[in-house]
Amino acid sequence: MASRSLAAEDIGSRFGRVRGHSLELCAHLSAEDLQLQSMPDASPGKWHLAHTTWFFEQFVLGRDPAYRPRDPAWHYLFNSYYQSVGPMHARPQRGLLSRPSLDEVRDYRRRIDDMVADLLARQDDAELSSLVELGLHHEQQHQELLLTDIKHAFWCNPLQPAYRAPILAEAGAKVVPLRYIDGGEGIVEIGHRGEGFAFDNETPRHRTLLQPHALANRLVTNAEYLAFVREGGYREPGLWLSEGWATVQREGWQHPIYWQDDLASEFTLAGVRAIDPQEPVCHLSYFEAEAFARWAGARLPTEAEWESAAQGLPVHGNLQDQGRCQPQPAVAGEGLLQMFGDVWEWTASPYISYPGFRPLPGSLGEYNGKFMCGQWVLRGGSCATPRDHLRATYRNFFPPHARWQFAGLRLGQDR
Known part of the structure; x- marks a missing residue:
């Protein structure tokens, strides 16, 4: 049986790992945590999870003229700044999006992930692989934003809660002199x-x-x-x-x-x-x-x-x-x-x-x-x-x- 190229196999594995890591970063955050938008420059964690999924739906699955989106209204909610594909919800108001719920967003991710993974399994397509790779690097940018945005949101809370337990650094070492x-x-x-x-x-x-x-x-x-x-x-x-x-x-x-x-x-x-x-x-x-x-x-x-x-x-x-x-x-x-x-x-x-x-x-x-x-x-x-x-x-x-x-x-x- 002929196998797909190594590049196609690699991109499929990488797709699952990177997409899974976004959920890992949010695993111990509550729905309330992931709803927070502490300033216009930041976005709620739930929105990050949905927007990165919309990216794959729009630019990967949407290449097929027969594809029908999970919910056409979400296209408006989760587009960030791609004016050429349609209007979008105002960035400073992303924290107002109590609907769809976090459970619905997680289900959205599962559905799109399954379809993209199936597409990668069926097609050995250089253009497809390139689009997915772009989407994964886009997702990794949002993984960093998830951390920076939740840090700002927690800082704004008078309780100033911790996102994670501290990892203690080695004590007593002296910094390298500046030269x-x-x-x-x-x-x-x-x-x-x-x-x-x-x-x-x-x-x-x-x-x-x-x-x-x-x-x-x-x-x-x-x-x-x-x-x-x-x-x-x-x-x-x-x-x-x-x-x-x-x-x-x-x-x-x-x-x-x-x-x-x-x-x-x-x-x-x-x-x-x-x-x-x-x-x-x-x-x-x-x-x-x-x-x-x-x-x-x-x-x-x-x-x-x-x-x-x-x-x-x-x-x-x-x-x-x-x-x-x-x-x-x-x-x-x-x-x-x-x-x-x-x-x-x-x-x-x-x-x-x-x-x-x-x-x-x-x-x-x-x-x-x-x-x-x-x-x-x-x-x-x-x-x-x-x-x-x-x-x-x-x-x-x-x-x-x-x-x-x-x-x-x-x-x-x-x-």
Whole structure:
């Protein structure tokens, strides 16, 4: 009996694993937890579970003209921003969707999963496999958002409950001293080479010019950022971009979002705990990262500097797979440390297209390209990012005021 290609078998197995993991992340959350929407930028966990399922229904199963959706009204509820496939429910009002129920959403997932798995079992189709792979990486983005959004929602609760039990770090180890490592200079190539999966915004591979520069060997720590806070960093307008200073004044920022006002404790996915001075500082906006770098007599790296340094490095570190969901100190190692995991690293680069960029054809072209305005690039992944979702060319992006993501910084310098 002829067998399907290895690639088709692999995508079927991966589909079951990734889809199952989303449910695992929600397994001990109540229906009430998964209904919460704590701010317009966040979404309820139930909506994440439904939207990622809608993605497969719309773009995989919907390729068949004979397919009929599970419920046509849900197309409106669970479309995120794909204007070319129809209207959608307002993002700030997703928390109002008490119906469909969580049980109905779980049943929706089972039904769509069964149909997609059956399709993968019957068809050895490169286009189908590519669409499913895109859907799985989309799902992994939402797995990270599930964690960041529930963290914000629990922080808003006066009880400040824990999402998970703490995993204690090794005590007594000292963080690696900060030093700068010279980066490459001259003409280099960045962007995806073409082997394996990549989003369209990572292409095409192209040449760019690097000026003499250096990157810090590790991420900025809580202790280093605390010195910035204590020395009045949030009260000194000369350190901030104009829009950043206006945001600080308007929002009343005095420290990172999850730090308590005592500057000794912070809210984590394991609840409130003492700030570890050696852990990487986390949940910073671009404005905060840029102001700290200026205060430190440094700057943020460009995304080209970061990617040039990361090329060839293995993707390992404190990622979601480790289960900590909290940045960890860099206590050992030579060279560039923490390039993957712990916290996303803000760069000095606006999120714009690469030379020769072409979005995906059709509605999927809305995935990345239309957001190339008013956003800044982050690199490297975080403690909430699945390991097999990352690569050196991965370009994350958020608006400069965003703080609820696991984002920190690495310093750079001109040489």
